Amino acid sequence: MxxxxxxxxxxxxxxxxxxxxxxxxxxxxxxxxxxxxxxxxxxxxxxxxxxxxxxxxxxxxxxxxxxxxxxxxxxxxxxxxxxxxxxxxxxxxxxxxxxxxxxxxxxxxxxxxxxxxxxxxxxxxxxxxxxxxxxxxxxxxxxxxxxxxxxxxxxxxxxxxxxxxxxxxxxxxxxxxxxxxxxxxxYFMPANMRRAIRRLPDVKVGEGRTVFTGYMGAALDTIGDMNALSSDDGRSAYVIQDEPLHFDMQIEPDEEGRVYDSTSGEMIGDLAFKGQDELKKNIKVHTFFDTNQWRAWTSSMDFSFGRRFHGNIIALQSGVPSLIVAVDDRMREMLNFSGLPKVEAEDLNSANDRSAFISDHLAQMNIPQVIEKYSxxxxxxxxxxxxxxxx
Known part of the structure; x- marks a missing residue:
């Protein structure tokens, strides 16, 4: 029983x-x-x-x-x-x-x-x-x-x-x-996870639709990522997880008293955060409280990149190739154990050309080995x- x-x-x-x-x-x-x-x-x-x-x-x-x-x-x-x-x-x-x-x-x-x-x-x-x-x-x-x-x-x-x-x-x-x-x-959607990993060599960094995660409002690292890795056509996006609570991101309502469109998940009020003037790309900002909606929206993206573990995991669940930036011991423990695609924050931050660095990093990745370890x-x-x- x-x-x-x-x-x-x-x-x-x-x-x-x-x-x-x-x-x-x-x-x-x-x-x-x-x-x-x-x-x-x-x-x-x-x-x-x-x-x-x-x-x-x-x-x-x-x-x-x-x-x-x-x-x-x-x-x-x-x-x-x-x-x-x-x-x-x-x-x-x-x-x-x-x-x-x-x-x-x-x-x-x-x-x-x-x-x-x-x-x-x-x-x-x-x-x-x-x-x-x-x-x-x-x-x-x-x-x-x-x-x-x-x-x-x-x-x-x-x-x-x-x-x-x-x-x-x-x-x-x-x-x-x-x-x-x-x-x-x-292990929520393992078939999609493996499919996403297989797609990593086909990623064209700086082109297409990229979704970013990080700590916008706390540091400038994520803004540097978006400036270097997003396309110029305004199709990339950033997903909030807790920034208005913990990282001094300020949100204010629009003229209709709304800060959020629950249909699209897009933030529609006024946003203010540290380093806002340094952001050179047109990035839409989203939040999702329903993981099904989050995955459905993410599935339309071409690449996921960022400094949040679960913000990238949900992209992998959606079949979207993702590269996770290891920023602390918490993330390193999970990434080293699972073998999921990662790059060290220190190496990324010190790169003169982040776009070229990430392209080279993806090209050198042993995809069959990554999938074998994850499986x-x-x-x-x-x-x-x-x-x-x-x-």
Whole structure:
């Protein structure tokens, strides 16, 4: 008999439709949000903090057996703290899959996670757990995160990590079941991922429709990318993930009071960001809160390039050739483990001609080797889920 799987943690975009939750039941609205005013747009962004995170929950739900049921983490947290408790949850489910990301970092204390998982009377799978920066592991992690690790050590636990560095750290901490698997988002549409990688040698850098991701508003690197790699015909675009929340991108409504067109995903208000005067190309700016809409729009592009992991993963899912710029240890762990196409930020930033550098980089890539490694990682991921009994 298949285990009854409780899926919680980082959600997919379907969480936007949740009206309420009672015990182990979740009630969804049939009405899609249309966050076109500034207030509604910012509220949607705050609900997930980074729209790229939706790919994590979505990838997890696709990978698990049909017996998996998503319960929003906020509902479990509220039940623990308002006296309702988790008795009904413990009766309804046999195992919990907790989707996470760069949880092991000094800037986050996982107090809420520790509190909730301590009340679950079932094994816990930490799916996609990873680091932010290697030096964080050399210091003491925040108290709440240490408490979470202790809670998990006292349970039947399964750690499926983003890569080898996190796996080595957790093994050193004495955890018994630790497997590096990558991020579940990487295995959401594997056939499209492989097709996108095969198309990389055909990319004509600086021509066609290119979609960019990065940290516009925080640094000038992304603006340099767009100036060097986008075409002159205004057909390239940039996709926001969290810049108005965390990187000082300012948005103001147009004369109709709108900042966002929910049909096209295009930002239509006034945007202001650091280095705006340095941007020499005509770039349209988009945001997507529905990953299906995001993939459908991205599928019309010719190339994806940027400094965001999930902003490029969704392009690969869409069959669009993508090159990911590795900007930190969090990304390097996932990219080194998966073998997905990457370039180091330091090498890119120091190139005199970024367009020629990227063209040469793509030409030198061993595409069959990249696909072989990715396919091996995908098989391993599904094998581990089957081993646990949740695949």
């Amino acid at each position: 298949s285990p009854r799987i409780l899926l919680t943690g980082i959600p997919g975009h379907y969480t936007r439709l949740i009206q309420r939750a009672e015990d182990s039941r979740v009630f969804y609205s049939e009405k899609q949000p249309q966050p076109e005013t500034k207030e509604a747009y910012m509220r949607e962004l705050k609900n997930i903090s980074n729209t790229g995170n939706y790919l994590i929950g979505e990838g997890a739900l696709r990978a698990l057996s049909p017996d998996a049921t998503h319960i929003p983490f906020w509902h479990l947290y509220n039940a623990v703290n308002n006296g309702t408790g988790l008795d009904s949850i413990n009766k309804q489910f046999d195992i919990c899959v907790f989707t996470c990301a760069n949880l092991l970092r000094k800037s986050l204390s996982a107090d809420a996670e520790a509190q909730v998982l301590a009340k679950l009377d079932m094994p816990v799978v930490m799916l996609g757990i990873g680091i932010q920066n290697r030096p964080d592991l050399e210091e003491s992690l925040p108290e709440g995160t240490q408490r979470l690790l202790q809670v998990l050590k006292e349970k039947e636990h399964y750690f499926l990590t983003r890569g080898d560095e996190t796996a080595a750290y957790l093994k050193d901490q004495g955890f018994s079941f630790v497997r590096p698997v990558g991020c579940p988002s990487m 091996d990682r995908e098989r391993s991921f599904r094998s581990v889920l089957t081993e646990i009994g949740i695949g």
